[in-house]
Amino acid sequence: MDTNRFTGSTKYILDQELAKIVNISMVLEMPLLLKGEPGTGKTMLAHAIADSLQMRLIILNVKSNMKLIEALYQYDTLTRLNDSRFGDSQRNVSDIHEYLKMGKIGQAFTAGERCVLLIDEIDKAETEFQDDMLDVLDQMQFDIIETDDVVKAAHRPVIIITSNAKRDLSDPFLGRCNFHHIAFPDPKMMRNIVDVHFSDIPKKLAENAIAIFYQLRDLEGIEKKPATRELINWIRALSADPDFREGDQIQKEIPYLGVLFKKSGDYQKSADTVLKKRFFRN
Amino acid sequence: MFVQFFYSMKEAGIPVSPTSFLTLHKAMNRGLVNSLDDLYIAARAILVKSERHFDLYDQIFAYTFEGAELPDIEDLENEFLAKGMLDEWLKNPKVLAASLGLNEKELQRMSPGELIEYFKQRLRDQKGRHDGGSKWIGTGGTSPVGHSGFHPGGMRVGGISRNLSAVKVAEERRYKGYSADGPLTLRSMGEAMKRLRHLVPEGVKDRINVDASIYQTIKNGGEIEIVFDRGIVDRLKIILVIDNGGWSMDPYIGIVQILFQYAKAQFKDLKTYFFHNTVYDLLWEDPQRYRKPVRIDDFDKLDPDTRMIFVGDASMAPYELMAADGSISSFVRSGKPSIQRLKYLSDMFGHTIWMNPIPQNNWQGTYSINVIRNIIPMFELSLDGLEKAVKYLMQKG
Numbered sequence: 001m002d003t004n005r006f007t008g009s010t011k012y013i014l015d016q017e018l019a020k021i022v023n024i025s026m027v028l029e030m031p032l033l034l035k036g037e038p039g040t041g042k043t044m045l046a047h048a049i050a051d052s053l054q055m056r057l058i059i060l061n062v063k064s065n066m067k068l069i070e071a072l073y074q075y076d077t078l079t080r081l082n083d084s085r086f087g088d089s090q091r092n093v094s095d096i097h098e099y100l101k102m103g104k105i106g107q108a109f110t111a112g113e114r115c116v117l118l119i120d121e122i123d124k125a126e127t128e129f130q131d132d133m134l135d136v137l138d139q140m141q142f143d144i145i146e147t148d149d150v151v152k153a154a155h156r157p158v159i160i161i162t163s164n165a166k167r168d169l170s171d172p173f174l175g176r177c178n179f180h181h182i183a184f185p186d187p188k189m190m191r192n193i194v195d196v197h198f199s200d201i202p203k204k205l206a207e208n209a210i211a212i213f214y215q216l217r218d219l220e221g222i223e224k225k226p227a228t229r230e231l232i233n234w235i236r237a238l239s240a241d242p243d244f245r246e247g248d249q250i251q252k253e254i255p256y257l258g259v260l261f262k263k264s265g266d267y268q269k270s271a272d273t274v275l276k277k278r279f280f281r282n
Numbered sequence: 283m284f285v286q287f288f289y290s291m292k293e294a295g296i297p298v299s300p301t302s303f304l305t306l307h308k309a310m311n312r313g314l315v316n317s318l319d320d321l322y323i324a325a326r327a328i329l330v331k332s333e334r335h336f337d338l339y340d341q342i343f344a345y346t347f348e349g350a351e352l353p354d355i356e357d358l359e360n361e362f363l364a365k366g367m368l369d370e371w372l373k374n375p376k377v378l379a380a381s382l383g384l385n386e387k388e389l390q391r392m393s394p395g396e397l398i399e400y401f402k403q404r405l406r407d408q409k410g411r412h413d414g415g416s417k418w419i420g421t422g423g424t425s426p427v428g429h430s431g432f433h434p435g436g437m438r439v440g441g442i443s444r445n446l447s448a449v450k451v452a453e454e455r456r457y458k459g460y461s462a463d464g465p466l467t468l469r470s471m472g473e474a475m476k477r478l479r480h481l482v483p484e485g486v487k488d489r490i491n492v493d494a495s496i497y498q499t500i501k502n503g504g505e506i507e508i509v510f511d512r513g514i515v516d517r518l519k520i521i522l523v524i525d526n527g528g529w530s531m532d533p534y535i536g537i538v539q540i541l542f543q544y545a546k547a548q549f550k551d552l553k554t555y556f557f558h559n560t561v562y563d564l565l566w567e568d569p570q571r572y573r574k575p576v577r578i579d580d581f582d583k584l585d586p587d588t589r590m591i592f593v594g595d596a597s598m599a600p601y602e603l604m605a606a607d608g609s610i611s612s613f614v615r616s617g618k619p620s621i622q623r624l625k626y627l628s629d630m631f632g633h634t635i636w637m638n639p640i641p642q643n644n645w646q647g648t649y650s651i652n653v654i655r656n657i658i659p660m661f662e663l664s665l666d667g668l669e670k671a672v673k674y675l676m677q678k679g
Contacts, residue, residue: 021327024314028305028328035333037472168476174331175299181333223544 015189018180022049025178031137031159033122033174036182038227041193042162046118049158056115058157060104062125068132071103072142073151096147105136109153117157123164130173138176185228187214197232201239208250209235216260219273226260234259287325287346294342296335302328318347334473334665466537466639466663471544477668478545481520481589481675485513517550518589521631525594526569527558534639534663538593559598560620560650561627578623582630589675590627592636592658596651603650621653628658633675639663 022045025032034042050057060071076099084093091098102110108117122130136142140153161177163169185193187210194206213231216222226234237256238244244255254274261267291298306328315321322343330339466474487510494509522542526535539554546552555565555576567574603620628634636658638651645651645660654660661671 017323020320020323024309024324024327027312027314028309030305032327033331171297175301177331178327179331180327181336 018045018182021178021180026158028178029156031119031134031161031177033161033163033169033177033179034182035163035179037184037225038164038229040182040184041228042182043118043120046116046160046162049160050116053116053158055113055158056111057118058104058108058111058115059118059120061120062122062129064124064126066125066129068129068136069103071105071133072136073103073106073144074101075099075144075146076101100144100147102151105133106142106151108157109140109142109151111155111157114155115157117159119159119161121164122161123169127170127173131170134173134176187211190214190228190231193228194232194235198235198239201235202246204246204248205235205238205244205250208248209238212250212254213260216254216270216273219270222261222266222269224261224263224266230260230262287342288329290342290346291329291339294338296330296338296342298329321347466534466541466665466668470665471537471541473665474541474668475544477665477672478541479548480672481518481545482548483515483518483676485515487512489513517548519551519585519587520549520553521584521588521590522552522554523561523565523590523592523594524554524556525559525592525596526556526571530595530597531593531639534593538637538663557594559594559602560596560654561623562620563618563623578627581627584631586631587633588631590631590634591671591675592634593663594636594638595640596636596638596654596660597640597648598650600649600653603653621657624654624657633677634658635671635674636660637663637667637671642667 022032034045036042046057046059049055075096079089079091080093080096080099083089083091087093105117108115119133122133137159140156142151143149144151190210190213191206194201194210198206209231213226213234217225234256237259238250241255244250257267257270257274261270288298288303306325309315309324309328315324325343326336326339330336489511491509491511494511495507498507498509499505520542522538524535524538525531542549542552542554555567556569556571557565558571561578563578564575565578566572567576605619636654638645638660639662640648640651641664642662645655651660659674661667661674
């Protein structure tokens with residue numbers, strides 16, 4: 001089992017707690033449900049696991065009106081009808097299997113080796129979808145109604161499910177998952193994350209940018225707080241600007257607030273605060 | 283011990299299921315749990331399914347496996363003192379350090395949270411042995427904890443320090459801000475918003491959707507099926523009445539206002555008024571309760587379907603509520619006792635509630651809370667309370 005133990009990857013900073021939870025879920029073969037603010041790296045975790053364990057990653061992006069069957073398989077009736085009428089394709093019309101296409105969950109089940117299945121933003125879908133899907137994942141098999149075949153998982157995939165907590169998940173659903181809530185990284189952790197993304201920016205720039213970032217996050221009455229993604233983009237913008245590249249200047253003025261704040265109200269509020277601060281300092 | 287652990291969680295209100303308890307045992311049998319740290323993490327991932335319960339879990343874990351004290355009064359007192367010391371320290375580090383005989387540099391290395399702990403430790407020590415200020419130094423060894431450094435496998439392990447034992451981690455109570463009970467905080471704002479989102483009326487399903495009906499009928503091969511839509515209903519009007527009197531309410535006023543401000547788009551109209559302790563003849567539109575008074579008697583011009591939400595601690599002397607002239611502000615001359623005023627408002631608006639930041643188990647002891655509760659349904663100003671309140675406000679009739 002030791003070879004299959006997840007410890008982190010080059011692009012993903014992992015705290016030990018989460019690493020243990022991932023490992024427990026892998027051994028127990030239970031899906032891991034991750035909740036947390038946007039920008040805490042829920043989705044990235046699946047990428048990191050696939051990367052470091054060298055498994056294939058299959059991503060199911062959940063949509064609000066999604067039916068479970070779409071995630072399992074698709075029977076392409078239209079193409080079959082077309083083929084039967086015009087008959088100019090290579091496919092054998094009398095063989096229904098030619099027209100069955102596996103959805104993401106189906107792909108994960110039929111894959112030749114163990115893979116990572118990421119089910120992203122489960123909370124977007126209806127509760128029925130969630131429950132039905134968990135049934136499938138629990139039994140690791142589903143039926144293809146058209147052919148009466150049973151698709152069984154050859155290798156249980158590592159399943160990561162993320163949720164932005166838009167709506168509450170049902171109890172039976174929760175009962176079948178392991179759960180972890182990723183808190184927003186603290187400044188020290190953030191420093192590591194920034195280091196992973198930018199190997200060669202001046203130390204001062206990283207430190208100052210992170211310090212200011214957390215100050216701005218703490219502003220009262222901000223509706224959408226900037227997350228890791230915004231910080232990374234902001235630092236990218238700063239390091240592209242010759243005035244700010246060295247990191248001294250941002251202590252005096254804070255540029256590119258639009259990169260951090262995406263709602264006009266928030267932008268206005270942050271700009272006001274920044275202006276006030278400058279005014280009182282000078 | 284594990285069974286007891288399991289049941290104390292259940293008793294504390296964490297929805298744990300026996301199945302998940304068995305799963306935990308499975309994890310232990312597989313050799314996944316080798317230390318208390320592992321147990322802390324594994325049990326939480328398997329048993330606790332919401333970050334709202336993480337804080338409770340932390341407390342129970344610490345209590346079960348270390349016998350950490352559940353909060354007692356003395357500790358609260360210390361916390362209060364320590365907070366005061368922290369403020370003092372932020373204002374003037376030198377003076378405080380000197381008066382305690384501490385090394386200023388040493389304190390500077392600590393984060394505010396660590397400082398509080400440090401001060402609390404000192405305060406506890408101080409209670410234990412009264413042998414002068416100089417002895418205060420050096421008992422705790424509260425050196426700021428460093429990084430966990432590198433994983434033996436050469437993997438990067440960052441951020442949150444794991445030099446602490448599981449019980450210590452649990453005692454840190456990192457998830458306090460996400461807790462479902464306990465007053466609302468800025469951190470739980472997102473969760474609170476979600477609950478408020480249900481504060482939208484639903485119409486009756488009485489409109490025929492012609493297009494969908496035709497479609498369904500054709501799909502049924504001619505068997506007629508009529509599809510109904512919900513009728514459109516106007517959005518709600520909300521009146522928010524906030525007690526911004528005493529300091530006890532201070533932390534919550536901003537939070538409540540921000541919360542409803544965010545949700546403004548889903549209401550037709552949102553008005554905010556202020557009062558002190560309880561309601562007499564007037565409410566004020568300005569937080570200073572001075573410039574823009576509004577007479578209670580004028581409220582009968584408003585739509586009776588408006589939802590009225592009081593926010594206040596409802597704690598005051600009985601006479602303020604009952605006496606015909608009970609106001610503690612002398613210029614508020616009222617002919618009627620406040621209790622009658624509250625009744626008048628709740629009769630006028632069918633959906634009136636009171637949100638109270640004081641935890642519900644402390645309500646029994648306060649006379650005025652009980653009186654007001656009899657007139658206006660009262661809910662705790664917490665995530666759970668908000669959920670119940672929204673449910674109540676959406677009731678028909």
